[in-house]
Amino acid sequence: MAVRIPSWAAQEEAPFWEGIARAELRVQGCTRCGRLRFPPRPFCPQCNWPDAVWRPMSGRASLWSFVIAHPPLMPPFAEIAPYNVIVAALDEDPRIRMVGNLLAAPGGAINEVKPDQIRIGARLMVVFSAGPGELTLPRWMYE
């Protein structure tokens, strides 16, 4: 898979997208105090240290919240609504939360899991798949 970094990504974020291209979920970790931080940024909010390493995550998380988006919406999302968007809290540090989608199968669509089967606290594992917009992104399935 070719490295596909979104045109709007900042320099600080490139290693995140390079990780996605290798099917690896990576988060910045402070080299001084060890605190993870996301979204990517130049300084640690805990100890103000600028240096970080990109740490691979286990890809395990729990479902923190979710919405079901209904029209009116923009393309390419309008055609597949209603669909879900979730927030996943990572096992390594539940304060590290990522927006994602819940899929029924790897490579599945974001409108396949029935809304009444989505519940806060559910165990999640990461998958990497393209979707509306064609960008390969980390998304989630039930463990």
Added chain:
Amino acid sequence: MLQDRTAIAGIGETGFGKLLPTSEERLACEAIMSALDDAGIAPREVDGLCSYTMETTDATEVARNIGAGDITFFSQVGYGGGAGCATVGHAAMAVAAGQARVVVAWRSRKRSARSARIWASAAESVAVNGRWSRPWGLLRPADEIAMLARRYMHEYGATREALAEVALALRAHANRNPRAAMYARPLSREQYLNARWVSEPLCLYDCCLESDGALAAVIVSRERARDCRRPPVYIHAFAQAMPGQIFAMTNYFCDDPLRTPSFVAAKQLWSGEFAPADIKVAQIYDAFSPLILFALEGFGLCGRGEAADFVRGGKLRWDGGAVAVNTSGGSLSEAYVHGFNLITEGVRQMRGTSTSQVDGAQCCLVASAECVPSGALLLRR
């Protein structure tokens, strides 16, 4: 602290509607001239101008059109609906500091056109705030707030009943206010519960109107205000607020996503003569109904996690006996003009001229948007 050293001497507004033919520039000037007339102050006395960064009518245009004098203070406040109270607050600070004597704050907006809606803009600004949310389909402000609302409901056991209380109370106020877009449109609990979804758990009636219109306020010193046409409404306290780790709207990435700006604003706001228990009436930014629950907790009108219980049984209504909220109908049912109509309604409450007047209220809390860097005012009669 500002401590009543400045006052709002005049307020003005255009009518609210959909697809008004008038330009935003003309609406802005009409509202400003109406506010100056309300105060009994001549436009040539205006020497300060303050609005939102999202305002499209430039300060120079306003100055030229209203026939202002030489301007010695002008500023803009950022963060969309977070800016409202701060435009008045900055004006008050400028007057208190002697940088200007008559400052006009305003907001003019034509939002009801389809092309003006945020979700309709093709060149989506993923590059700014949405880069960690929009690629997954979290596109609109309604989606961003729905995510927090769902988590809030989960953490505190709140249900849609609490959101319905907000929507129904505000609609009841609009039904008493002939200026409100929803004046002639009552809303029942059944209609609310059967409404179409926008972003679950938010339905149509949890989301603000799309409106055109403009509003303005004139801020002067306490001494000057006493010589004006209307009774002064004093600016007792003003606060700006952003939690240190805030992400505007998509506030899921910080340690405590439900600790909204109102928790920060509260410290400054209650450092004067009033305490949360003194609040009988409040105007709270309501682009979405859950924002009112967040703010009730943040300002300490109830405990954290207790807002759903607090609002139960019509407690937000003007005659509900707890805290009357958005007594003109607010953004949900009067008009959505980036919350400036909450400021003018706060002034009316302190003048005793609201269509849902709360008896005996000595002060009125006015709060701008939750979940973005924001501000709040404490007005007193």
